[in-house]
Amino acid sequence: MNGSGPDFEALNAQISDAVLKRPLERRWLAGFLVAFALLVLLNIAIGWLLIRGVGIWGVNIPVAWGFAIVNFVWWIGIGHAGTFISAILLLLHQHWRTSINRFSEAMTLFAVACAGIYPLLHLGRPWIFYWLLPYPDTMRLWPQWRSPLVWDVFAVSTYFTVSLVFWYVGLLPDLATMRDRAVRPWLRRLYGLGALGWRGSARHWQRYEMAYLLLAGLATPLVLSVHSVVSFDFAVAIVPGWHSTIFPPYFVAGAIFSGFAMVLTLVIPVRALYGLKNLITTRHLENSAKVMLATGLIVAHGYLNEHFMAWYSDDPAEEFLAFNRAFGPYGFVFWMVMACNVAIPQALWSKHIRRSPLALFLIAIAINVGMWAERYMIVVGSLHRDYLPSSWGMFHPTFWDWATYLGTFGLFFTLLLLFIRLLPMIAMAELRKDVSEGVHK
Amino acid sequence: MSAPLHGLAAEFLEAAEVLVAARHAREAGYRAMDAYTPFPVEGLAEEVGLARTGVPLAFLVGGLVGGSLAFLMQSYAAIWDYPLNVGGRPLFSWPSFVPITFELTVLFGSLCGVLSMLALNGLPRLHHPIFNLPHFAERSHSRFYLCIKAQDPLFRPQETRHFLEGQHPAAIWEVPT
Numbered sequence: 371m372n373g374s375g376p377d378f379e380a381l382n383a384q385i386s387d388a389v390l391k392r393p394l395e396r397r398w399l400a401g402f403l404v405a406f407a408l409l410v411l412l413n414i415a416i417g418w419l420l421i422r423g424v425g426i427w428g429v430n431i432p433v434a435w436g437f438a439i440v441n442f443v444w445w446i447g448i449g450h451a452g453t454f455i456s457a458i459l460l461l462l463h464q465h466w467r468t469s470i471n472r473f474s475e476a477m478t479l480f481a482v483a484c485a486g487i488y489p490l491l492h493l494g495r496p497w498i499f500y501w502l503l504p505y506p507d508t509m510r511l512w513p514q515w516r517s518p519l520v521w522d523v524f525a526v527s528t529y530f531t532v533s534l535v536f537w538y539v540g541l542l543p544d545l546a547t548m549r550d551r552a553v554r555p556w557l558r559r560l561y562g563l564g565a566l567g568w569r570g571s572a573r574h575w576q577r578y579e580m581a582y583l584l585l586a587g588l589a590t591p592l593v594l595s596v597h598s599v600v601s602f603d604f605a606v607a608i609v610p611g612w613h614s615t616i617f618p619p620y621f622v623a624g625a626i627f628s629g630f631a632m633v634l635t636l637v638i639p640v641r642a643l644y645g646l647k648n649l650i651t652t653r654h655l656e657n658s659a660k661v662m663l664a665t666g667l668i669v670a671h672g673y674l675n676e677h678f679m680a681w682y683s684d685d686p687a688e689e690f691l692a693f694n695r696a697f698g699p700y701g702f703v704f705w706m707v708m709a710c711n712v713a714i715p716q717a718l719w720s721k722h723i724r725r726s727p728l729a730l731f732l733i734a735i736a737i738n739v740g741m742w743a744e745r746y747m748i749v750v751g752s753l754h755r756d757y758l759p760s761s762w763g764m765f766h767p768t769f770w771d772w773a774t775y776l777g778t779f780g781l782f783f784t785l786l787l788l789f790i791r792l793l794p795m796i797a798m799a800e801l802r803k804d805v806s807e808g809v810h811k
Numbered sequence: 812m813s814a815p816l817h818g819l820a821a822e823f824l825e826a827a828e829v830l831v832a833a834r835h836a837r838e839a840g841y842r843a844m845d846a847y848t849p850f851p852v853e854g855l856a857e858e859v860g861l862a863r864t865g866v867p868l869a870f871l872v873g874g875l876v877g878g879s880l881a882f883l884m885q886s887y888a889a890i891w892d893y894p895l896n897v898g899g900r901p902l903f904s905w906p907s908f909v910p911i912t913f914e915l916t917v918l919f920g921s922l923c924g925v926l927s928m929l930a931l932n933g934l935p936r937l938h939h940p941i942f943n944l945p946h947f948a949e950r951s952h953s954r955f956y957l958c959i960k961a962q963d964p965l966f967r968p969q970e971t972r973h974f975l976e977g978q979h980p981a982a983i984w985e986v987p988t
Contacts, residue, residue, distance in 0.1 A: 379953040504884060573856055585921055589917075
């Protein structure tokens with residue numbers, strides 16, 4: 371029976387049927403097996419690391435930080451787009467966020483999970499990682515409050531917890547929809563437990579909306595602070611190329627830049643494979659591309675600023691660093707960064723390209739690669755040749771460096787594929803509201 | 812003859828309809844009622860009787876507690892319990908305490924706010940009489956309900972049913988307890 375109102379039932383059906391009515395597909399299973407194999411590889415890599423120690427990686431003196439930090443910053447940066455889409459775009463009344471916010475928040479959680487492994491693993495003795503936390507211990511020790519590495523512990527833990535809470539609160543009404551639409555009794559009970567008995571009471575909605583808005587309000591400065599704290603890992607050190615006040619805004623913009631690139635890389639195939647093109651339209655892709663272009667320009671400004679300050683500072687170590695980045699042994703990394711992060715994204719000025727899913731997919735992959743290369747350039751490029759030439763060295767990643775990195779892809783995609791299979795990918799309750807108010811699309 | 816009633820519910824197809832019905836019910840003097848919608852409808856909570864929520868206060872209190880705890884913990888450790896003399900620099904290096912203080916403000920504020928939202932809503936509560944309304948499970952995610960509870964002093968089975976019929980709903984249901 372369809373009255374004069376919008377067809378909410380069709381909307382509910384389209385989104386929840388992707389979970390409840392689709393059979394186990396071969397291509398999902400194939401993807402899951404590959405992801406799971408990589409997850410097993412991650413376990414092996416971590417196990418071998420714990421047995422033999424950090425020497426299995428390519429780190430040495432002077433390059434004491436290698437893949438672990440590069441990948442930590444890369445994964446955390448990717449996570450920031452999810453919070454940007456959920457929280458900041460909500461506060462800015464950007465209704466186009468509704469089709470992609472659930473998926474991006476899930477992506478954030480899984481990316482932060484991958485990132486969070488690295489600060490623990492890169493410790494010399496990862497099994498005493500808890501010394502970084504303020505707990506009453508027999509040695510009467512406290513963490514070093516003045517260190518950004520300790521700030522990271524609090525920042526990343528808070529970010530993961532608040533993102534999880536934000537995601538779950540957003541899921542509550544949708545879990546109720548899943549509970550009521552599921553056919554198998556054990557599935558109804560599982561979703562029902564998760565839904566906490568949600569019944570859509572107007573009183574409940576009022577408190578819920580208030581909590582959701584305030585969470586968004588808290589998450590907004592949080593996303594800015596987390597990547598700023600991560601940038602402090604570098605900026606408070608006196609290593610040339612690191613000690614720069616441009617780092618916090620440059621890193622935050624870079625995080626949103628790479629995060630949106632990852633969102634597009636994932637959402638473009640998923641919307642095609644799951645028949646969601648009417649809900650995740652080219653308008654959503656185009657708006658994401660615009661955000662990518664804007665943040666890419668801020669990142670480009672960051673590069674310009676670094677080189678300007680290197681020249682303006684008249685410091686021989688800074689000047690050498692700027693030269694060595696482009697023309698030293700790791701010069702190819704620098705040029706890859708310029709190509710992928712500065713040159714290629716300029717294609718997004720074209721409306722035709724912004725509305726082409728294939729073009730966006732390729733550009734997004736280029737940006738993800740470029741942003742990884744940028745972190746490599748920052749970490750290895752600065753450490754391998756700093757003040758004392760007799761200490762100069764080179765960094766070569768080992769098999770275990772790559773194995774751990776690929777293994778984190780396994781963790782990420784295992785979790786993502788499970789999410790697609792078990793939970794509604796699009797926020798149904800929010801979408802119903804937007805459709806009812808006529809602000810969707 | 813019939814089972815003890817939780818209330819009478821009217822089913823509507825559009826958000827605007829349930830809002831108007833709730834307003835009329837409030838003007839008619841009914842107080843013990845609730846509405847059930849697939850998404851939040853602006854103004855509806857006030858019509859069914861919810862004035863202000865304690866949620867913002869919970870966020871604020873949680874945030875203040877978290878921030879104070881973080882700052883005091885760091886100060887106590889840095890000044891009294893584990894002072895480190897790093898080149899004679901001041902022990903109360905409060906600017907370096909700001910990042911952790913900020914993070915714990917956000918963390919405690921969020922957790923306290925969300926938990927109090929759930930507690931004020933009485934969740935988790937896995938069963939409620941409204942689920943006894945026939946077809947509520949399937950339809951509550953695409954239809955809008957206004958339920959006038961039997962415990963309301965003005966509730967009379969015939970008069971209240973007549974009043975709800977005047978709101979032109981798609982259907983009227985009896986909700987057993």
